[in-house]
Amino acid sequence: MTSSEATTGQEATPPLPSSLEEVPGWFWPLDQRLFAWFLGRETPHNPPGDLLEMGCYLGKSTIVMGAFLRPGEKMTVCDLFGSDDGYTKKAAKAFYQKTLNRRAFEANYLAFHDTLPELVEARTDVLASMVAEDSCRFVHIDASHMYEDVRGDIVTAKKALREDGIVVLDDYRTDHTPGVAAATWEAVLCHGLRPVMLSSNKLYGTWGDPAPLREALLEELRTIPECRPEIQHLAGHSVVRAARGRITAPDVVVSRIPAPPERRKGRSLPRRIAVDLLPPVVTRMIRQARRSHG
Numbered sequence: 001m002t003s004s005e006a007t008t009g010q011e012a013t014p015p016l017p018s019s020l021e022e023v024p025g026w027f028w029p030l031d032q033r034l035f036a037w038f039l040g041r042e043t044p045h046n047p048p049g050d051l052l053e054m055g056c057y058l059g060k061s062t063i064v065m066g067a068f069l070r071p072g073e074k075m076t077v078c079d080l081f082g083s084d085d086g087y088t089k090k091a092a093k094a095f096y097q098k099t100l101n102r103r104a105f106e107a108n109y110l111a112f113h114d115t116l117p118e119l120v121e122a123r124t125d126v127l128a129s130m131v132a133e134d135s136c137r138f139v140h141i142d143a144s145h146m147y148e149d150v151r152g153d154i155v156t157a158k159k160a161l162r163e164d165g166i167v168v169l170d171d172y173r174t175d176h177t178p179g180v181a182a183a184t185w186e187a188v189l190c191h192g193l194r195p196v197m198l199s200s201n202k203l204y205g206t207w208g209d210p211a212p213l214r215e216a217l218l219e220e221l222r223t224i225p226e227c228r229p230e231i232q233h234l235a236g237h238s239v240v241r242a243a244r245g246r247i248t249a250p251d252v253v254v255s256r257i258p259a260p261p262e263r264r265k266g267r268s269l270p271r272r273i274a275v276d277l278l279p280p281v282v283t284r285m286i287r288q289a290r291r292s293h294g
């Protein structure tokens with residue numbers, strides 16, 4: 001099923017998020033900063049192109065990606081959203097059926113953005129025949145973490161990305177996801193993927209020229225001392241790596257949902273102003289969504 005329209009229904013969902021921090025997920029401040037950097041660069045090397053995310057859960061990474069959509073660009077997001085069929089692993093299905101549904105994703109996303117991305121409710125396998133070749137500038141792979149699935153997702157990403165596009169592979173080194181590690185390093189060692197950056201949780205790479213990206217990124221990360229960026233040389237590649245440290249999240253998205261009174265006092269002045277200045281029609285829409293989802 002493909003749609004960019006919000007679904008309606010009676011299922012109960014958690015309260016709407018008044019900040020990105022409140023959206024459940026696995027998307028840490030350093031990666032939020034890296035997404036902002038890779039997606040927000042406006043250089044001759046980064047003309048418009050589409051965005052693709054495989055695996056969105058409740059929208060934490062998608063919300064940040066959506067902040068960098070430029071006019072004329074499209075974002076496609078593929079997830080099973082807790083469906084009965086499709087999960088490779090029983091345990092994954094059980095977990096996502098308990099914690100995820102499409103309406104909750106949509107409500108979270110619409111708390112930060114006006115329109116939903118193109119949603120594909122299916123296994124990521126279907127993307128191979130749906131996404132146009134060379135159409136994307138950024139692909140985030142964070143769906144199934146099983147070797148065969150990730151391998152397929154990398155093939156899809158390679159086809160979808162234009163030459164200088166960026167692919168991000170989640171959990172490439174996490175202890176419980178050896179399949180992602182195997183598929184990731186296979187892509188590097190056998191299928192021409194060039195790693196640019198390694199964070200604790202994600203590998204950022206390209207099938208284009210990594211050198212200009214690497215130099216510019218290193219310069220950027222040197223402005224964040226907690227990162228302690230360095231270059232490591234491995235299997236013929238020079239890769240930036242950085243520590244997760246106590247890095248502050250970038251302020252790239254603002255929720256339209258007012259923080260509950262007990263949290264309002266701690267909110268920064270720019271956030272309070274942004275929320276307070278929202279057009280009433282938007283506030284009404286969110287309140288309505290909240291009522292029908294609450």
Ligand SMILES: C[S@@+](CC[C@H](N)C(=O)[O-])C[C@H]1O[C@@H](n2cnc3c(N)ncnc32)[C@H](O)[C@@H]1O
Pocket residue numbers: 024025026027054055056057058059060061062078079080081082086087088092096100122123124125142143144145149
């Ligand atoms: C780790 S979560 C994604 C986290 C999200 N990117 C974030 O940063 O919060 C993995 C997601 O992939 C979805 N998923 C798992 N296997 C899938 C498959 N084969 N095809 C499509 N989606 C899948 C799950 O439903 C879940 O929402």
